[in-house]
Amino acid sequence: MPEKDLGTWYALWMAVPEPIKAAIMTFMLSVVVAIQDRDTSWRGRIMRVSVGTMLILMSANGFQAAGMSDGWGYAMGVIVGLFGLEQFKVWVKRWADSQVPK
Numbered sequence: 273m274p275e276k277d278l279g280t281w282y283a284l285w286m287a288v289p290e291p292i293k294a295a296i297m298t299f300m301l302s303v304v305v306a307i308q309d310r311d312t313s314w315r316g317r318i319m320r321v322s323v324g325t326m327l328i329l330m331s332a333n334g335f336q337a338a339g340m341s342d343g344w345g346y347a348m349g350v351i352v353g354l355f356g357l358e359q360f361k362v363w364v365k366r367w368a369d370s371q372v373p374k
Contacts, residue, residue: 294329299321301324305354328349328352330349332345
């Protein structure tokens with residue numbers, strides 16, 4: 273039974289290409305961060321997960337293109353992605369507030 277033998281799951285995980293692993297892990301990290309945010313609706317959480325995952329992967333690819341190793345590139349991508357997402361939310365909120373007539 274594959275569910276009883278952890279070696280099967282390990283072999284399956286090792287067969288997955290590195291960019292796909294990074295996408296899966298950043299998606300899971302974004303889901304955890306979005307679930308902890310109790311102030312937004314489910315629609316907002318889904319947007320946060322999708323934008324957060326894209327931002328993390330894009331910044332990680334940028335760091336790798338600049339010459340960082342894959343591991344450091346993804347680590348820096350997560351840092352920039354998580355802090356950048358909060359700053360992005362502040363900018364969008366400020367812009368939305370400026371668009372509402374008073």
